[in-house]
Amino acid sequence: MNRTRSVGTRFAPALLFTAVLLALAGCRSTRSQAPEEPSVAETADAAADMLAVAPASAPPPPPPEGYAVPQAKMARSRMEAQRNLMPPPMQMAAPAPANTEKYAAREDNPVQRTAEHPVSTFSIDVDTGSYANVRRMIENGVRPPADSVRAEEFINYFQYGHAAPTTREVPFRVTTELAQAPWNAQRQVLMIGIKGYEVPKATLPPANLVFLLDTSGSMDSPDKLPLVKGALRQLVSQLRPQDRVSIVVYAGSAGLVLPPTPGDHRGEILAALDRLQAGGSTNGGDGIRLAYAMAKQAFVPGGANRVILATDGDFNVGTVDENALETLVADQRKSGIALTTLGFGTGNYNDELSERLADVGDGNHAYIDNLREAHKVLVRQMGGTLLTIARDVKIQIEFNPAQVAEYRLIGYENRILNREDFANDKVDAGDIGAGHEVTALYEITPTSSAAQRMAPLRYATVPSTPADAAREVAHLRLRYKRPGSQSSQLIETPVLASQATTTPSESLRFASAVAGFADALRGGARMDGWNWDAIARTAKQARGDDAEGDRAQFLQLLEVARRQLEADEPPRVGVAR
Numbered sequence: 362m363n364r365t366r367s368v369g370t371r372f373a374p375a376l377l378f379t380a381v382l383l384a385l386a387g388c389r390s391t392r393s394q395a396p397e398e399p400s401v402a403e404t405a406d407a408a409a410d411m412l413a414v415a416p417a418s419a420p421p422p423p424p425p426e427g428y429a430v431p432q433a434k435m436a437r438s439r440m441e442a443q444r445n446l447m448p449p450p451m452q453m454a455a456p457a458p459a460n461t462e463k464y465a466a467r468e469d470n471p472v473q474r475t476a477e478h479p480v481s482t483f484s485i486d487v488d489t490g491s492y493a494n495v496r497r498m499i500e501n502g503v504r505p506p507a508d509s510v511r512a513e514e515f516i517n518y519f520q521y522g523h524a525a526p527t528t529r530e531v532p533f534r535v536t537t538e539l540a541q542a543p544w545n546a547q548r549q550v551l552m553i554g555i556k557g558y559e560v561p562k563a564t565l566p567p568a569n570l571v572f573l574l575d576t577s578g579s580m581d582s583p584d585k586l587p588l589v590k591g592a593l594r595q596l597v598s599q600l601r602p603q604d605r606v607s608i609v610v611y612a613g614s615a616g617l618v619l620p621p622t623p624g625d626h627r628g629e630i631l632a633a634l635d636r637l638q639a640g641g642s643t644n645g646g647d648g649i650r651l652a653y654a655m656a657k658q659a660f661v662p663g664g665a666n667r668v669i670l671a672t673d674g675d676f677n678v679g680t681v682d683e684n685a686l687e688t689l690v691a692d693q694r695k696s697g698i699a700l701t702t703l704g705f706g707t708g709n710y711n712d713e714l715s716e717r718l719a720d721v722g723d724g725n726h727a728y729i730d731n732l733r734e735a736h737k738v739l740v741r742q743m744g745g746t747l748l749t750i751a752r753d754v755k756i757q758i759e760f761n762p763a764q765v766a767e768y769r770l771i772g773y774e775n776r777i778l779n780r781e782d783f784a785n786d787k788v789d790a791g792d793i794g795a796g797h798e799v800t801a802l803y804e805i806t807p808t809s810s811a812a813q814r815m816a817p818l819r820y821a822t823v824p825s826t827p828a829d830a831a832r833e834v835a836h837l838r839l840r841y842k843r844p845g846s847q848s849s850q851l852i853e854t855p856v857l858a859s860q861a862t863t864t865p866s867e868s869l870r871f872a873s874a875v876a877g878f879a880d881a882l883r884g885g886a887r888m889d890g891w892n893w894d895a896i897a898r899t900a901k902q903a904r905g906d907d908a909e910g911d912r913a914q915f916l917q918l919l920e921v922a923r924r925q926l927e928a929d930e931p932p933r934v935g936v937a938r
Contacts, residue, residue: 463674464508465713467774469887472806472814475762476821482783484776484790485555485754485799487745488719489738490704490728492518494712495882496914497730499922501707504929505882509712512772512879516800519875519911521868523554523798532750533557533793535839537856540865542804543873543899544891547812549861551803552869553756553837560744560795567603567664568624568747573652574637575672577612581639584730585706589671590634592703592735597631599743600624607655608633611648612640621659646686653693660698665747667724671703674711683714691721697845699792701746703738704728716775723752723792741909745794751841753790753849756801757783759836763826764858766813767806769887771876783840786849793841802876804888805834812889834858867905871912874900878919881926893923 473481491514495505526534533555542548572593580586600606604624610616619633652668660666690700700722702715712728719726725746727738738746755778760768770777782788793799806813830836835856840849865873877896880887897919904912 461675461709462506462509462707463711463713464506465716465775466508469883470770470772470774470777472767472769474767474815474817475760475765476817476824479762479824480757480759480780481768481770481803482755482757482778482780483770483773483801484778485756485793485801486513486773486776486791487517487793487797487799488514488716488726489518490514490712490716490726493728493730493734494704494710496918497707497728499918499925502925504925507883510879510882511774512876513776513801514772515875515879516772516802516872517798519871519915520798521554521800521872522906523556523800523868525556526558529558531852532841532843535837535852535854537837537854537860538866538869539805539834539856539858539860539862540869541861541863543865543870544877544888544895545812547806547810549805549807550865550869550873551758551805551835551856552872553758553801553803554868555754555793555797555799555839557745557750557793557795557797560748560750562599562744565665565744565748565795567605567661568600569605569621569656569659569661569664569666570747571607571609571652571656571659571668573648573668573670573672574608574610575612575648575670575675576610576637576639577675578640579673579675579709580706582706585673586637586639588705588729588732588735589703590637591732592729592739593634593671594631595732595735596739596743597624597627597634599740600627600630605659605661606630607652607659609648609652609655610637611651615647615651617651617655621655646689649686649689649693653696653698656698657696660696665749666698667701667747668698668722669701669703670715670718671705671729672715673706673709674704674714675709683717686714687717687721690718694721694723699749700724702726720791721789723749723789725792725794737909737911742794742796745797748795749792749844750795751793752844752846753786753788754793754799754841755783755788755790755839755849757838757840758803759838760805761826761830761833761835762808762824763831764808764834765805766808766810767815769804771802771804771887772879773801783838784849786842786847800872802872830855832858834861867903870899870903871905874903875915878915878922882922893919893927897923 491509491511495509498505498509524534524536526532536554536556538552538554540550542550574589576586580589597606602623602625605621606619606624607617607621608619608630610618618637619630622629649668649670652670656666656668694700700719701724702719704710704712704715704726705728716726727734729735729738757780776791778788778790833855837854837856839852841852842849874896877888877891877899881893881896897916900912900916900919904916907913
């Protein structure tokens with residue numbers, strides 16, 4: 362018994378040494394130059410040879426009687442030691458979400474030769490969503506895609522002090538200004554201003570509003586559903602006892618959160634808003650149907666009946682085809698219920714759909730990127746947002762080829778109408794709300810200017826101009842319908858050459874600077890002779906009265922965008938001479 366224990370004790374160091382060598386043999390180098398390592402059998406033979414020549418050591422004292430080696434514990438200890446020696450697993454960074462924002466492709470309006478195309482026809486537009494959306498991108502350090510920039514929505518974001526009508530016999534007043542273009546002394550700018558009559562908030566007709574809110578999973582972001590709630594709280598604070606509010610939500614399916622409720626029940630309305638949470642897919646089609654059903658249920662004859670849709674536009678279940686959604690909304694507008702769309706969020710924002718739904722729904726489109734913008738749209742401009750005073754407003758300009766060689770309409774590319782559409786009352790156009798302003802700019806090249814871009818056609822015949830119209834630069838026609846009427850009324854006024862001035866007003870200069878900013882963001886190809894310095898200088902000099910701070914914010918935005926675009930330009934490489 363003692364002999365057996367002695368032999369086992371004698372070979373314990375050898376067994377331990379062999380185990381170490383085997384472990385080392387397992388830790389093989391990954392380098393391609395490393396020599397081939399010995400096999401396990403070779404390692405055991407080498408260990409036996411070393412034991413043959415190694416001096417015998419005194420055996421260690423035997424373990425106490427009854428002692429059993431805790432094999433499981435030793436195995437766990439070896440495994441823990443091995444884990445501690447291993448490097449931690451690599452942490453893979455989560456990929457950034459793809460940007461799927463959608464904008465309608467378009468090209469700038471071309472320059473037209475007056476002798477060939479003397480007439481320009483378009484629908485008015487009171488949307489401002491493009492400016493606020495582009496501002497969001499610039500402030501976030503993102504260069505806006507060219508198609509996200511719509512010059513008319515940049516221009517109409519600001520107020521220019523156009524004269525209002527003195528009576529309500531005509532719902533708005535039309536003014537014109539003709540002056541030297543700030544970007545080229547050889548050209549002129551024709552500014553057309555439309556101003557709707559004002560309606561004090563206290564005398565607004567009763568409002569029947571349906572908040573149609575996207576609560577799908579895509580709205581689970583601070584700049585989406587939480588901002589929607591904050592924006593609508595501001596509108597709720599303006600409601601009166603005679604107003605009615607309903608809340609419809611849609612995610613995978615649509616649901617009624619709040620039936621028609623008096624506007625002075627603010628606690629009930631706000632509690633319903635506070636309960637909303639985001640989750641699920643986006644069935645916008647069902648939500649639109651239910652919202653219009655609630656609007657019809659609480660319809661107010663002669664009131665402001667409107668659905669206010671707040672969404673990122675990411676419809677992905679149910680009716681998702683954009684043409685089908687437009688048809689759905691267009692069918693509903695016949696009932697006298699308008700649609701306002703409020704865009705929210707980033708990354709998946711569908712600007713194209715939000716704008717189109719508002720257009721076919723006889724409403725307006727805005728983008729809300731912060732609570733300040735929400736206050737502008739839903740409080741400051743509430744009368745214009747809720748109360749329509751003129752429908753299907755169309756503008757047609759006929760330029761005099763004896764005075765104007767070329768012209769170009771700045772913006773309104775998606776509002777261009779055929780010439781025959783002007784007198785066709787079945788063709789839809791934009792609406793004007795109480796107190797709304799609409800501004801349109803034409804760039805004009807006089808026949809006397811050396812800055813003409815196109816040569817006249819070789820075989821074209823210049824039409825003769827009546828003697829009594831020779832002093833006119835253009836003739837302005839405007840058609841509109843009163844709410845509830847199916848026939849339009851016509852307004853006409855000439856634009857006289859004697860109106861032209863070399864000192865444009867503050868309003869025209871600031872509007873021109875805003876148009877120049879939009880052009881610069883789209884590549885700067887249209888306003889010859891104008892650069893960032895000139896645009897900024899013109900805007901600063903024409904800042905004027907800025908009670909709400911919108912123009913000051915514009916000047917800051919212009920400088921931020923300028924630095925971004927200049928940083929994006931590739932370095933210029935000089936040529937050795």
